[in-house]
Amino acid sequence: MRKIEAIIRPTKLHEVIEALEAAGCESLTVTEVKGRGRQKGIVQQWRGREYCVDLLPKTKIEIILSEERTEEVIDVIVKTAATDNIGDGKIFVYPVEGVVRIRTGERDGDAL
Amino acid sequence: MRKIEAIIRPTKLHEVIEALEAAGCESLTVTEVKGRGRQKGIVQQWRGREYCVDLLPKTKIEIILSEERTEEVIDVIVKTAATDNIGDGKIFVYPVEGVVRIRTGERDGDAL
Amino acid sequence: MRKIEAIIRPTKLHEVIEALEAAGCESLTVTEVKGRGRQKGIVQQWRGREYCVDLLPKTKIEIILSEERTEEVIDVIVKTAATDNIGDGKIFVYPVEGVVRIRTGERDGDAL
Amino acid sequence: MTNKKKINEQIKSATLFLLVLSIVLMAFTAPASATTVDENAESIDNLATALTYVWLLLAGALVFLMHAGFSLVEIGLTRTKNTANILMKNFMTICLGVLVYWALGWGIMYGADAAGLIGIDQFFLKGADNAMWNSWFFQMVFAATGATIVSGAMAERTNFKAYLVYCAVMVGLIYPVYGHWVWSGADLSLLAGGDSFIVKAIGQGFHDFAGSGVVHSIGGYSALAGVIILGARIGKFKDGKPIAIPGHNLTFAFLGTLLLALGWIGFNSGSTLDGTDPFMNLVIVNTFIAAAASSVTVMLITWSKTGKPDPSLTANGFLAGLVAITASCGSVENWAAFVIGIIAGIVVYVGVMFNENVLKVDDPVGAISVHGYAGSWGLLSVGVFAVGAGNGILADAAYTAGGAGLIYGEVSQFLIQVVGMLLSIVWAFGISFIVFKIIDVVIGLRVSEEDEIMGLDMAEHGTRAYPEFIINK
Amino acid sequence: MTNKKKINEQIKSATLFLLVLSIVLMAFTAPASATTVDENAESIDNLATALTYVWLLLAGALVFLMHAGFSLVEIGLTRTKNTANILMKNFMTICLGVLVYWALGWGIMYGADAAGLIGIDQFFLKGADNAMWNSWFFQMVFAATGATIVSGAMAERTNFKAYLVYCAVMVGLIYPVYGHWVWSGADLSLLAGGDSFIVKAIGQGFHDFAGSGVVHSIGGYSALAGVIILGARIGKFKDGKPIAIPGHNLTFAFLGTLLLALGWIGFNSGSTLDGTDPFMNLVIVNTFIAAAASSVTVMLITWSKTGKPDPSLTANGFLAGLVAITASCGSVENWAAFVIGIIAGIVVYVGVMFNENVLKVDDPVGAISVHGYAGSWGLLSVGVFAVGAGNGILADAAYTAGGAGLIYGEVSQFLIQVVGMLLSIVWAFGISFIVFKIIDVVIGLRVSEEDEIMGLDMAEHGTRAYPEFIINK
Amino acid sequence: MTNKKKINEQIKSATLFLLVLSIVLMAFTAPASATTVDENAESIDNLATALTYVWLLLAGALVFLMHAGFSLVEIGLTRTKNTANILMKNFMTICLGVLVYWALGWGIMYGADAAGLIGIDQFFLKGADNAMWNSWFFQMVFAATGATIVSGAMAERTNFKAYLVYCAVMVGLIYPVYGHWVWSGADLSLLAGGDSFIVKAIGQGFHDFAGSGVVHSIGGYSALAGVIILGARIGKFKDGKPIAIPGHNLTFAFLGTLLLALGWIGFNSGSTLDGTDPFMNLVIVNTFIAAAASSVTVMLITWSKTGKPDPSLTANGFLAGLVAITASCGSVENWAAFVIGIIAGIVVYVGVMFNENVLKVDDPVGAISVHGYAGSWGLLSVGVFAVGAGNGILADAAYTAGGAGLIYGEVSQFLIQVVGMLLSIVWAFGISFIVFKIIDVVIGLRVSEEDEIMGLDMAEHGTRAYPEFIINK
Numbered sequence A, B, C: 001m002r003k004i005e006a007i008i009r010p011t012k013l014h015e016v017i018e019a020l021e022a023a024g025c026e027s028l029t030v031t032e033v034k035g036r037g038r039q040k041g042i043v044q045q046w047r048g049r050e051y052c053v054d055l056l057p058k059t060k061i062e063i064i065l066s067e068e069r070t071e072e073v074i075d076v077i078v079k080t081a082a083t084d085n086i087g088d089g090k091i092f093v094y095p096v097e098g099v100v101r102i103r104t105g106e107r108d109g110d111a112l
Numbered sequence D, E, F: 001m002t003n004k005k006k007i008n009e010q011i012k013s014a015t016l017f018l019l020v021l022s023i024v025l026m027a028f029t030a031p032a033s034a035t036t037v038d039e040n041a042e043s044i045d046n047l048a049t050a051l052t053y054v055w056l057l058l059a060g061a062l063v064f065l066m067h068a069g070f071s072l073v074e075i076g077l078t079r080t081k082n083t084a085n086i087l088m089k090n091f092m093t094i095c096l097g098v099l100v101y102w103a104l105g106w107g108i109m110y111g112a113d114a115a116g117l118i119g120i121d122q123f124f125l126k127g128a129d130n131a132m133w134n135s136w137f138f139q140m141v142f143a144a145t146g147a148t149i150v151s152g153a154m155a156e157r158t159n160f161k162a163y164l165v166y167c168a169v170m171v172g173l174i175y176p177v178y179g180h181w182v183w184s185g186a187d188l189s190l191l192a193g194g195d196s197f198i199v200k201a202i203g204q205g206f207h208d209f210a211g212s213g214v215v216h217s218i219g220g221y222s223a224l225a226g227v228i229i230l231g232a233r234i235g236k237f238k239d240g241k242p243i244a245i246p247g248h249n250l251t252f253a254f255l256g257t258l259l260l261a262l263g264w265i266g267f268n269s270g271s272t273l274d275g276t277d278p279f280m281n282l283v284i285v286n287t288f289i290a291a292a293a294s295s296v297t298v299m300l301i302t303w304s305k306t307g308k309p310d311p312s313l314t315a316n317g318f319l320a321g322l323v324a325i326t327a328s329c330g331s332v333e334n335w336a337a338f339v340i341g342i343i344a345g346i347v348v349y350v351g352v353m354f355n356e357n358v359l360k361v362d363d364p365v366g367a368i369s370v371h372g373y374a375g376s377w378g379l380l381s382v383g384v385f386a387v388g389a390g391n392g393i394l395a396d397a398a399y400t401a402g403g404a405g406l407i408y409g410e411v412s413q414f415l416i417q418v419v420g421m422l423l424s425i426v427w428a429f430g431i432s433f434i435v436f437k438i439i440d441v442v443i444g445l446r447v448s449e450e451d452e453i454m455g456l457d458m459a460e461h462g463t464r465a466y467p468e469f470i471i472n473k
């Protein structure tokens, strides 16, 4: 099993979720995060004084899925989340050693 | 070392924490997340119009612990977090390569 | 590739980010979390009655980086985030299997 | 004709001429001015009436704003998941307050008296004139207050429909009946009428200037009945020990308290019911001295108990001072207001702790203590500190407690205050207990455990108050 | 000298002495009192004027607070990312309102009449005296309201600069022109002047007591023009179906509604424009009965439609009741206010659904429905329920609808109300459509898609309203 | 008896009869009406007094609400972690304000004069009558304002206990002493009394209508002393360069500003201290014109400087306009108010930048600039633009600046304004500097670094203002 962790633009969240749903990938977890990468911070102002917020709001989507489906899902995310502008985000893939469904106690494959 | 990541109902958080404490597992990190799995979204209304919020609030608990303790802790969580209703959540297990205690710089086993 | 996950004091965030930047490590993701470890909860009061909040606010920094840079970055974090008091936090290291840059679809090394 | 006669004639005619002239001159000046003087007097009367109209409308406007104050205090001291529900409850309290007090409540409170117990006409403001509309508005904004107090104590677990029904009963019956006993002005009215057997027996009428009893005690002890039947919120007591359940927004709680304090200016000084009554000034000075003293007292108590001054209880302290002085503000000297305030602060703190530790009832906003216990103290305080009609600074006052208080060596005012206070408890607690029991059986007073955990906003209204903010449950 | 002569002299001198004495005495008493009587009469007049000054200043103060109410309602029903922008828009509405109504608006509304269409002097309050300053303040706080209504409907996507320009045009021209037709008091004034051809033709003057038309319809239909040109917010319609975009803070929405209700006390009862007019009391009673009835009606409708009573629409319902009764509150009986309120509740609910489902316009706060549709109903309600000048409870009223309503069998008042209502729609919608079009071409009415998604706070002001809170987009 | 004698007798008796009759008739008409006329005159006087009572109570109510406004502005412009502490500070400012101004402040300000410097009786309102209670309430709500201003500037780092002590000194001593010099009405009172050596020397009394100096300058320059001793918040300056520390809630900041503006209606027009003074209308018109002009000015400045109109500074601009016109609102023409407002806007913007860039002092809410600098400008503005007593639009005014301003070619009023302004700075800054130093030594003015980073809510009150919201530190 793998965990796909995609850091995307908050405004893209619903589009990505819909695309994932269409691709049969319904289960996921979403977290509001802030981040920085290539994208420079945004200049804000407060009482006439400018300051730079260098952590931009981003949204993290986590999906645990079987190895086989990994590439397909990555493609879906890349396609829907990209705007071709700096700040589109990244996808990270991690190994997962096990899954348990809390309700039933089922393990691994069955639990996904 | 392993990382246990449990996505549970927010209302179960305190029960789970207490049970973990009783089981000698005091250290953990908690994040508010939203997610969807088997559980359908909830219908809300706004100005007389219904709409479906398909991401439900969930709570993520992360525990880094030694391999041996993993099963025991999973059991504790499954037992206290289950309500037998859809939406109880899942537990994921990941490999961990190292730990450092920031205060002291201690590593791995000592740092846990 | 590795993922460094540092749980630090919220008040140390900006110092750590600056130090990381100085060390050439610009990309990262930040999440507000709550946690407990060695540090006891803080006593609060409400309407003249004391109660203990045992989850303290912490900040999680996630950095995905190449294996070689891992140690160096851990050192930077340990140095800037430590106050020598209980509650300074921990750093966890995880294996990463792949990275994709959403904007371009680039993979792995190129994507970092 | 003799010379003498002629001269006599001349004298007579001269006299007559002068007489007529005199009268004509009089008619030209005095009677003309007499008319104008009367017209002026009438204009002055009209103007005095107009001033009272303006005064009561504006005082009523301030009291109206208290509903915003109650909402904010209640919201501030409870959790986000019940916010929309609390807003709706308090908002509907106003709406039902207007309609029910129009249809029923006013008539029961101020309609023609029946046996000193209840009013029986003027429903739907039948036969109203300008003066009655004026009074109605001011009384109406008071009336809904009682229900709002109850709403606060029962927050976070009460069924919305059940509350609406109770609210209508409160405004239409519970509040106006006791109000009739005290404020109707009927000769027989149970607690204050000159022909009431109680008043005759004790020899002094009950004095509750702006409603420590009529409004606050009634609300507070009704709330007590409610929370007893309702039970505590899930998680409030653990092994019998009270657990803190922090509210979600202290800014709202304090803003609400300040709006309530503002409203109290209308509440107390407006209760002179007369724009030309100069004693509204004493009333207001006493009001603020008591409130400030009470608030500082609570702050010092919490500071000494936990080492840190507690914000929400300190705010409650201000309100308790206001509630207590509400009965006595037109009857006591400034220093007495100060003492009344200090005692109110002690009462509210001890009351909150007593409710949680001893009675084990769960009142998230402290309403029972602030309105019930401090209200009772307010009623008694008249019997202790009143200067007495016609005495000292109140020599010219049109309306004040008739008898002097205990500290001046008189007892009868104190006695009637005790009776009135006990009656407010018995009536409010008793009738509300019955009404809540009936509602519980017919509708169900409490939401399901599931709904309570989910929060009433989602359960009752399918919505959330702050949908974009990430809430930490 | 003969005896007779001497006696005659004596009689004459005695008579003269008495005459003089009489007059002197008169002079000493009556004339003295005559002066004082006149002085008293003058003092009474001055005092009545002073009461009106105090009344209108305080009523104006309450109306001023409505701007806080509008801001909070608008903020509460929209998203966090546009909050600072909405605050700035509403705040600048006040600032521009003051300055533009001083420089231009007042003169156009109340300056010397030209052809019944427009006022043409008193710009910059030239030649003002105490009475005019008094009126100006009260009228000024009204004037800015129209623009605020438009601001609400166009929230979350309008260019800030474009809005400022529109706001100035609204306060300086659109509002005062229609206001001149109705409230200027000029003989020729289009809708209410005795010499206006319309009034002559129908035989009755248009009655809009406190501005269901002048303030609310004008605002509402201008808003309609605005949102049509502007288009819906991104994401509001999906495949032509309206999507819910929840607002971010129901507490603010309700607090705002309560502040608006408070302001309405000044708005409606202050519109007697006379501190000694006793009918301000009837006005206020009607105001609250209608509002409460409307709010309960909307709550029941939403409850029956979705199974759950909807908070924000219920709050809208209260406002719709207030808007509707604004025209008729000084002309109808209490029961009629109740009926007017119920219908207002239906109107606002149907209006909101109609706008979204049929017209497909996007009005985040329901301003078009609350102020436009309910305002139109308010104007008509005068023609339906008015008691008529000199009748029944309004026998002594100084200012009320001249003719009786349809239910009393009279038609002319209804006819002129229809005309006035239609004119308010035609004028407001028409002129605003043109103005918005021009602004759109010159400045650009809508922000870029990118800015809209980012939120106007960052795009227009480089700031966020709640920078420390984690927002869930 | 001769015939002649008899006739003489007859004439005499007829004359006597007529004389008596005359007098009796007089007594029956004129004297009767004379009594009533006098009674009427007395009733009119009483009514005028009653109107003043009502007016000052309601104006005082509006001013009271300013405390909510101050709290909200201060909270809105600071961080969540200090919110409960700010709420408590401002709330205690009211409570201590009431008690200390009752015990001490009023006596020092309005008690019998000693050497023009200080009042020395009427402590605890000894000997108060209705008029004095009325005045006390209105003055009391003003008094606590000064301390609140200081609280704002010193937010987020001041020890709670130290603030309470300072607050008591402010209300009991610092404010009333300067107030005595200006408003006590004593012949010798330093800045305004006819027998004061300063006034005699310059030939004109100092005019500060509603307190640009007495309230705002005193607060502002005391705040300056405070922040200098206290130092900047951790993180405010980095290498000497000011860093933005955004506040947490712009909605609260704007709501607070609107509540302050509302309160100013009571503040300025109530300062006529007479419900029958028709010039309260001019006062209010000037007040709003200046505020609007100032706000628009600041918006345009920030717009041109950073390309984006800044919300919180624009709100500050409105307040600066209000502060500046507070001294001159009863002395100038409308156009002058407009100019005064524009200059106030420039003053407050430059002041904020000057404080941060040059003085390097940290004033999170801009209090020093808004109340101190704009207050000084307000005092001077009287000397520049005053029409002068008895001139033009102010011909009949009972109370206005005695001399005309510089633009009318007179100098003496300007001179005394300069003196009064300088004295307000010297007194407020000097005495507060000393008091803060003493407090710093005895109690410690600033919290520990650790507590400041943790936030004063946890450190001082063991609580958080928004415990359920996830905060992004």
Ligand SMILES: Nc1ncnc2c1ncn2[C@@H]1O[C@H](COP(=O)(O)OP(=O)(O)O)[C@@H](O)[C@H]1O
Pocket: A007, A034, A035, A036, A037, A038, A039, A056, A058, A085, A086, A087, A088, A089, A090, C027, C028, C029, C030, C062, C063, C064, C065, C101, C102, C103, C112
């Ligand atoms: N190496 C990394 N480690 C952790 N988070 C990262 C890393 N690189 C990018 N991110 C996250 O992804 C977000 C988008 O990255 P960015 O570099 O701005 O996108 P892009 O590469 O498309 O320009 C960042 O805000 C950050 O949250």
Ligand SMILES: Nc1ncnc2c1ncn2[C@@H]1O[C@H](COP(=O)(O)OP(=O)(O)O)[C@@H](O)[C@H]1O
Pocket: A027, A028, A029, A030, A062, A063, A064, A065, A101, A102, A103, A112, B007, B034, B035, B036, B037, B038, B039, B056, B058, B085, B086, B087, B088, B089, B090
């Ligand atoms: N495959 C997955 N990847 C990521 N998160 C998941 C996955 N499956 C479940 N979750 C998380 O767990 C939560 C509960 O899952 P759900 O399927 O509703 O529980 P259950 O399986 O007990 O019915 C979801 O809301 C989501 O946050």
Ligand SMILES: Nc1ncnc2c1ncn2[C@@H]1O[C@H](COP(=O)(O)OP(=O)(O)O)[C@@H](O)[C@H]1O
Pocket: B027, B028, B029, B030, B062, B063, B064, B065, B101, B102, B103, B112, C007, C034, C035, C036, C037, C038, C039, C056, C058, C085, C086, C087, C088, C089, C090
């Ligand atoms: N084993 C663990 N698993 C998950 N999170 C942990 C673990 N240990 C520590 N943490 C996180 O690190 C934070 C700081 O840990 P703590 O033990 O208080 O620091 P220290 O070891 O420096 O005293 C905790 O609040 C928690 O969020």
